[in-house]
Amino acid sequence: VVTYNSLMHGYCLQNQVDEARTLLDLMVKMGYSANVTTYSTLMNGYCKVHRVEDALNLYREMCDRGLVPDVVTYTTLVDGFCRIGKVEAAIEVFSEMTATGQSPDVTTFAVLLDGLCKCKHLDKAMRLVQDLEDRKVTWDIYIYNILMNGMCISGKVDYAMELFSSLESKGLKPNTVTFNTLINGLCKEDRRSEALKLLGEMKDKGCSPNAATYDVLIRGFLKPNEMSKVAELVREMSSSGFSVD
RNA sequence: CGGGCCCUGGAC
Numbered sequence: 160v161v162t163y164n165s166l167m168h169g170y171c172l173q174n175q176v177d178e179a180r181t182l183l184d185l186m187v188k189m190g191y192s193a194n195v196t197t198y199s200t201l202m203n204g205y206c207k208v209h210r211v212e213d214a215l216n217l218y219r220e221m222c223d224r225g226l227v228p229d230v231v232t233y234t235t236l237v238d239g240f241c242r243i244g245k246v247e248a249a250i251e252v253f254s255e256m257t258a259t260g261q262s263p264d265v266t267t268f269a270v271l272l273d274g275l276c277k278c279k280h281l282d283k284a285m286r287l288v289q290d291l292e293d294r295k296v297t298w299d300i301y302i303y304n305i306l307m308n309g310m311c312i313s314g315k316v317d318y319a320m321e322l323f324s325s326l327e328s329k330g331l332k333p334n335t336v337t338f339n340t341l342i343n344g345l346c347k348e349d350r351r352s353e354a355l356k357l358l359g360e361m362k363d364k365g366c367s368p369n370a371a372t373y374d375v376l377i378r379g380f381l382k383p384n385e386m387s388k389v390a391e392l393v394r395e396m397s398s399s400g401f402s403v404d
Numbered sequence: 405c406g407g408g409c410c411c412u413g414g415a416c
């Protein structure tokens with residue numbers, strides 16, 4: 160079963176969820192029984208490509224076969240609904256999971272927060288943060304990144320910068336995504352010089368810029384046609400080993 | 405053996 164699950168995971172990573180699904184039928188024919196991981200893997204494969212209906216069908220199928228969905232299964236579904244913008248449905252799944260006595264973990268909160276943030280429901284996201292605190296779930300850098308991104312999306316870049324400043328005091332290190340998120344937020348607001356300052360800061364802190372970092376900055380400087388800066392960034396990007404296309 | 409964050413493309 161573990162072998163089949165790993166194979167399915169591999170297919171899903173290559174966006175070949177239908178092939179992965181075929182393996183489910185095959186393993187049953189071979190007399191193996193799928194477990195919760197099997198179903199969660201496939202459901203995630205479907206959710207990633209926005210085929211949440213198919214994921215739901217698998218969810219029903221696994222329940223029919225007497226399998227009990229766990230926190231990963233529920234989190235996968237919450238994520239799926241968020242990805243297609245159905246945050247209300249995601250919240251329902253979240254409630255259903257707590258109703259069945261499963262505790263949402265930091266990842267469950269992260270996906271739901273991300274869904275709320277991306278729909279610009281920053282207020283609701285903040286209420287969920289309160290819930291997260293009440294449950295004594297410890298924050299990780301993903302939670303911070305998601306909230307900072309949500310603030311930027313909702314036009315509150317300064318709040319995001321404030322949250323960023325509070326990271327060290329919480330004992331958390333910003334990562335590349337943290338900086339990218341803020342640089343993106345600043346560039347979207349045409350605050351390019353501050354964005355450049357963050358690029359410097361990330362390097363100083365030993366946090367390597369990646370292709371997304373340069374992508375965001377280059378787009379930012381292309382907008383006002385600051386071509387010398389664009390050229391400089393492009394040079395830096397390719398000398399760092401990233402392809403410039 | 406399975407779940408979460410940034411940019412661009414895909415896929416839908």
